[in-house]
Amino acid sequence: MSFSATIIGAGNTAWHLARAWNNAGYPISEMVIKNPASIPHFTTFSIEKFVDHANQLTVKSDFCFLCVPDEAIEEVAQSIPTNIRKKTILVHMSGSLGLAPLLEYAPQCGCLWPVQTLSIGKPLQWADVPVIAVASNLDVLQLVKTVGMTLGPVFSFQNEESKRKLHLAAVMSGNFIFKLLQITKEYCDSELLNYALLHPLIRESLDKGIQFPSPEFQTGPAARGDEHTLAAHRELLRNYPELLSMYDTMTLLIQSKQK
Numbered sequence: 001m002s003f004s005a006t007i008i009g010a011g012n013t014a015w016h017l018a019r020a021w022n023n024a025g026y027p028i029s030e031m032v033i034k035n036p037a038s039i040p041h042f043t044t045f046s047i048e049k050f051v052d053h054a055n056q057l058t059v060k061s062d063f064c065f066l067c068v069p070d071e072a073i074e075e076v077a078q079s080i081p082t083n084i085r086k087k088t089i090l091v092h093m094s095g096s097l098g099l100a101p102l103l104e105y106a107p108q109c110g111c112l113w114p115v116q117t118l119s120i121g122k123p124l125q126w127a128d129v130p131v132i133a134v135a136s137n138l139d140v141l142q143l144v145k146t147v148g149m150t151l152g153p154v155f156s157f158q159n160e161e162s163k164r165k166l167h168l169a170a171v172m173s174g175n176f177i178f179k180l181l182q183i184t185k186e187y188c189d190s191e192l193l194n195y196a197l198l199h200p201l202i203r204e205s206l207d208k209g210i211q212f213p214s215p216e217f218q219t220g221p222a223a224r225g226d227e228h229t230l231a232a233h234r235e236l237l238r239n240y241p242e243l244l245s246m247y248d249t250m251t252l253l254i255q256s257k258q259k
Contacts (some may be wrong), residue, residue, distance in 0.1 A: 003147055006030045006088070007068075008076055009067030010038035012118040013093045017065055017151070018045045020126065023242035024150040029059040041120055054079040063147060065112075066092040066102075074101035089140060095167035098160035099136055110144035113163065114151055114172055114178055117178075126152040133164055187243065215257040222254035 003026050007014050010033040028047045032054050033039055039050060049058060050215065054076050057064075063087065065164055066074050075093050077085065090106040095113040102109035113132045116124060129152040134143035141156055157163045188195040206223040208217060221229035230251060237244040 001146075002026055002028050003062040003143075004059075005147075006032075006057060006061040006064040007067060008032040008065065009039065010035065011067060012120050013114075014065075014067035015041055015120040016114070016124065017067060017093070018042055018047070019123070020150045023047055026150065029061045030057055032057065048107050054128070055082060056085055060084050060087050062088065064088045066090065068092075070094050070097050073097065074105075079104050080105070081192075085210045086198060088133060089143060091144060095132070095170060096164055098164070099134065103136065108136060110140055111163075112144060112148045112154075113167070115166070117174055123244070126239050130155055132157060132166065134160060134163060183246070184195070187240070191203040214238065218254055218257065222251040225255070 005021055005026060005028050006029075007028060009019055018028060018051075020030070021056055028045065030049045031040075031042065031047050032051055033042070033181060034052050036052070042086070057080055060083075064080065066073055066076055073094065078091055078226075080090075085106045088106070088108075090102045090109040092102060092109075093110050093113060094111065095115070097111070099109055099111060111132070111134045114128045115132060118124070131152045131154045132150045133141060133145045133148050133154050133156045135156075136146045136217075143155060145154045157166075184198065185194075186193045186199070187202045216221075221233070233247060234244060237247055
């Protein structure tokens, strides 16, 4: 079975969705891209027509994917011509939002949220990426799950609250860790240290965090109560007040779990 799609948006999610859709052999009838400078990112895919606003859509595709920022989802859904949005399945790709932004405008709607950080031009091994699906009813859910499998293994949630909580966990485990590594790299650069020397440690820590995420496997001066080393580190951070605050917060969190 083949499904046609309309894709609204030109960011990271839109690129990965278009790529997966093409790889599945499904047609992309129309794509909404406001900024013409973004079109070259998508010219390697088979897309029948580009328009620059959702209100210009003319094709009733089986699915219309809203790959736009969370705060724009409802506005974009509303701007889709009524004769189209009433006869297609509107699907947003947000991890934090439920179906409320779509329900008023489309009786059939859903969400597909890949639990992964996405970047244009960086293909993923989608077989390893879970995709969370919710929908307005069981029939629509079955269809959403079917097309979701063009991306990766699909897991359906019985309620939107669970999906929002998983999104929070994803932010903590993905975005927070990335920011911590980014800050570490900046510190190394400012102190003329080779960040690459930390790569094996980072990989081992991430692997351990996946396999053994429990306090007894925590290492480091905070975990062993090494106040001398902690004090020495704080002294080294005296010219980095934000880093010192973060260091103290993380130290307290680690020590609270060791008791």
